[in-house]
Amino acid sequence: MLASGALAAEAEHAGHAEHAEAVELAPMVITGVGQQSPLTVVTDPKIPRQPMPASDGADYLKTIPGFSAVRNGGVNGDPVFRGMFGSRLKLLSNGGEMLGACPNRMDSPSSYISPDTFDKLTVIKGPQSVLWGPGASAATVLFEREPEQFSEPDYRLNGSLLTASNGRFDRNLDAAAGNSQGYARLMANSSQADDYADGNGDTVPSRYDKWNTDIALGWTPDADTLVELTAGRGDGYARYAGRGMDGSQFQRESLGLRFEKTNLGETFYGLEAQVYYNYADHIMDNYSLRDFVPSMMMPNPTLSRVDRRTLGGRLVGTWQWTDVELKAGVDAQRSEHRKVMNPAGAANQMVTAAGSDALPWVPDAMLHSYGVFGELTWQLSEREKLISGLRLDLHEATDEREFFRSHDASSMPIVSRNWDNPTAGETRRDTLYSGFLRYEEELVSLPATWYAGLGHAERFPDYWELLFPIPARWARCNPSTRCGRRRPRSWTSACNTQRGRWRPGFPPMPAWSRITFCSAMCPA
Numbered sequence: 001m002l003a004s005g006a007l008a009a010e011a012e013h014a015g016h017a018e019h020a021e022a023v024e025l026a027p028m029v030i031t032g033v034g035q036q037s038p039l040t041v042v043t044d045p046k047i048p049r050q051p052m053p054a055s056d057g058a059d060y061l062k063t064i065p066g067f068s069a070v071r072n073g074g075v076n077g078d079p080v081f082r083g084m085f086g087s088r089l090k091l092l093s094n095g096g097e098m099l100g101a102c103p104n105r106m107d108s109p110s111s112y113i114s115p116d117t118f119d120k121l122t123v124i125k126g127p128q129s130v131l132w133g134p135g136a137s138a139a140t141v142l143f144e145r146e147p148e149q150f151s152e153p154d155y156r157l158n159g160s161l162l163t164a165s166n167g168r169f170d171r172n173l174d175a176a177a178g179n180s181q182g183y184a185r186l187m188a189n190s191s192q193a194d195d196y197a198d199g200n201g202d203t204v205p206s207r208y209d210k211w212n213t214d215i216a217l218g219w220t221p222d223a224d225t226l227v228e229l230t231a232g233r234g235d236g237y238a239r240y241a242g243r244g245m246d247g248s249q250f251q252r253e254s255l256g257l258r259f260e261k262t263n264l265g266e267t268f269y270g271l272e273a274q275v276y277y278n279y280a281d282h283i284m285d286n287y288s289l290r291d292f293v294p295s296m297m298m299p300n301p302t303l304s305r306v307d308r309r310t311l312g313g314r315l316v317g318t319w320q321w322t323d324v325e326l327k328a329g330v331d332a333q334r335s336e337h338r339k340v341m342n343p344a345g346a347a348n349q350m351v352t353a354a355g356s357d358a359l360p361w362v363p364d365a366m367l368h369s370y371g372v373f374g375e376l377t378w379q380l381s382e383r384e385k386l387i388s389g390l391r392l393d394l395h396e397a398t399d400e401r402e403f404f405r406s407h408d409a410s411s412m413p414i415v416s417r418n419w420d421n422p423t424a425g426e427t428r429r430d431t432l433y434s435g436f437l438r439y440e441e442e443l444v445s446l447p448a449t450w451y452a453g454l455g456h457a458e459r460f461p462d463y464w465e466l467l468f469p470i471p472a473r474w475a476r477c478n479p480s481t482r483c484g485r486r487r488p489r490s491w492t493s494a495c496n497t498q499r500g501r502w503r504p505g506f507p508p509m510p511a512w513s514r515i516t517f518c519s520a521m522c523p524a
């Protein structure tokens with residue numbers, strides 16, 4: 001843009017010798033989200049912006065400097081911050097974590113977030129906070145809804161409609177009513193778009209439709225106390241141009257309860273407690289949203305259904321002294337992943353059963369984490385601050401797959417078959433540390449702050465890394481443990497692992513965070 005503008009100005013300049021001195025470019029307006037404080041960006045996701053984001057969290061985050069997204073059709077992208085994605089980004093909605101179920105990450109955590117329905121978006125860059133759970137080596141992203149504040153009986157109503165080319169149509173309603181003692185809030189939204197046509201006029205599959213409904217009931221007996229109960233549901237579908245299957249169901253169920261109390265006393269100032277439950281039930285298939293075309297890997301209409309149930313909670317206390325503030329607490333999370341399995345050799349039963357519960361759910365992974373953390377802010381002087389944090393996490397993951405089903409590339413045509421799981425029933429445990437130290441100083445001569453920070457984050461491998469469905473090339477040798485154990489070197493080198501460690505009993509996945517996502521880089 002700049003280059004072409006300069007060239008145009010240059011051409012004009014040649015024809016008008018009298019203006020030889022000055023080259024004037026058309027004014028350009030650049031908008032962006034400003035930093036709230038060093039390393040923290042806070043914005044209101046309800047503010048309209050250009051380019052118009054898609055209806056998910058990833059496409060919204062893409063408008064903040066430093067973020068990009070792995071696009072995934074029209075919607076349901078996966079956010080990337082400074083080149084890191086997946087579980088390196090701690091993405092929380094209302095303080096709770098909504099983990100997706102799809103083994104191919106069609107439903108990344110951000111895909112369950114409709115930014116319009118939140119009041120505040122906070123991004124804490126790098127491992128510079130330990131308050132929000134383990135492993136956030138890239139950044140912590142908080143989508144939050146703030147409590148309603150009514151001093152007398154009143155209500156408010158916000159609604160918006162958005163329409164654009166390619167059938168884009170969004171509806172959004174946010175209503176609340178209450179008084180000084182409490183409130184009720186309803187948030188409902190839906191978003192849809194059609195396929196688009198590329199430059200050649202060919203249709204590119206990108207159609208989607210999704211909806212969310214959430215309610216919040218708050219009790220505020222006094223100005224320093226809040227008890228809030230939240231519940232929500234959502235669903236949708238999305239067509240993909242770059243995948244062998246489309247996402248035909250993205251069902252979400254959420255429940256949450258939080259308690260906040262401030263002004264408790266001189267030193268022990270505040271207490272926050274929260275529990276949350278998030279459930280994702282995802283279906284993908286290769287026939288309901290596209291014309292079925294047999295392929296080598298999927299010669300028949302195929303459907304896959306997975307779910308994930310995440311239960312978590314945290315308890316945080318705030319202590320204040322003259323120049324020092326301490327936030328310390330504990331958190332825990334339990335997450336179970338399951339899938340619906342066909343009886344062996346009966347591909348069509350899944351298709352017949354579709355979204356019903358005719359076939360049994362089979363658990364394949366159980367993950368637990370327990371953490372204790374503390375973050376200290378020390379006001380050294382009027383303009384200087386020292387902030388530090390430390391957290392310790394206990395992680396546990398159990399491989400619940402008795403066998404796994406994958407393609408057998410040694411036969412032609414390729415067939416799907418069951419492989420023994422050499423790590424069936426095994427549990428991996430790790431104790432990991434994270435911490436940071438940061439010095440900040442506001443300058444006297446300039447309206448600026450400089451800071452220097454050092455952070456360290458250790459991350460336990462996530463579901464996708466630990467229990468990734470074994471790809472065909474791998475499956476050929478994987479059932480033999482001997483062969484599986486020889487693999488780590490090639491795997492870790494392919495993934496550019498730093499300090500990767502192979503634990504017997506699990507596919508070789510490093511426990512440290514500074515690596516790229518491995519699933520796309522399986523050894524040949």
Ligand SMILES: [Cu+2]
Nearest residue numbers: 102104106284
């Ligand atoms: Cu999927």
